[in-house]
Amino acid sequence: xxxxxxxxxxxxxxxxxxxxxxxxxxxxxxxxxxxxxxxxxxxxxxxxxxxxxxxxxxxxxxxxxxxxxxxxxxxxxxxxxxxxxxxxxxxxxxxxxxxxxxxxxxxxxxxxxxxxxxxxxxxxxxxxxxxxxxxxxxxxxxxxxx
Numbered sequence: 001x002x003x004x005x006x007x008x009x010x011x012x013x014x015x016x017x018x019x020x021x022x023x024x025x026x027x028x029x030x031x032x033x034x035x036x037x038x039x040x041x042x043x044x045x046x047x048x049x050x051x052x053x054x055x056x057x058x059x060x061x062x063x064x065x066x067x068x069x070x071x072x073x074x075x076x077x078x079x080x081x082x083x084x085x086x087x088x089x090x091x092x093x094x095x096x097x098x099x100x101x102x103x104x105x106x107x108x109x110x111x112x113x114x115x116x117x118x119x120x121x122x123x124x125x126x127x128x129x130x131x132x133x134x135x136x137x138x139x140x141x142x143x144x145x146x
Contacts, residue, residue: 010096012064014087015078020064022111028060029141030111033129034091034121036068037076039105045129046084052134054085059142060113066091068102112141 010032011021022030033049035042046065053063063086067077071090081088096102107127110119119137121127 012066012087012089014089015074015081018087020087022064022115025062025111026115027113028062029113029138031061031063031138032066032109032111033063034066034068034102034105034107036105037073037080038069041128042106043080045106046080048131048134049129050084050086052129052131052138056138056142057085059144061138061142062086065089066102068105110138110141 011019013019022032031049031053033046035046037043049063053061065081065084065086065088067081067088068091069077074090077088077090091102104127106129107121108119108124108129109117109121112118118141126133
């Protein structure tokens with residue numbers, strides 16, 4: 001049994017210029033999702049993830065979306081982002097401290113309320129979110145012990 005790893009904090013600069021840092025989200029369940037407008041599986045996964053995030057926000061779920069698109073594709077990224085319930089920003093540098101070089105899409109990382117990485121997208125054979133996969137991986141993390 002491998003224990004969850006703790007990762008470095010990571011910030012998202014949203015399309016509207018806000019800074020969101022994983023350090024400030026302690027106590028929340030966080031999904032970091034990496035995608036691009038040219039990635040067909042990403043485009044299929046994003047609406048599902050958006051609905052899930054909206055449904056579970058009151059349970060402490062936060063999704064941060066990082067687009068790997070280049071700045072010249074900003075209009076296309078904005079078109080996708082305006083249909084999503086979670087903040088989106090351009091990644092900029094594909095080398096993410098603590099997560100490596102983002103080279104395969106889609107890829108997602110799930111961080112529990114304590115800041116531990118509990119689902120490492122690099123280790124998933126099929127990393128695309130499905131309703132079943134969200135229910136198996138993320139929903140249990142949203143349960144608050146009584």
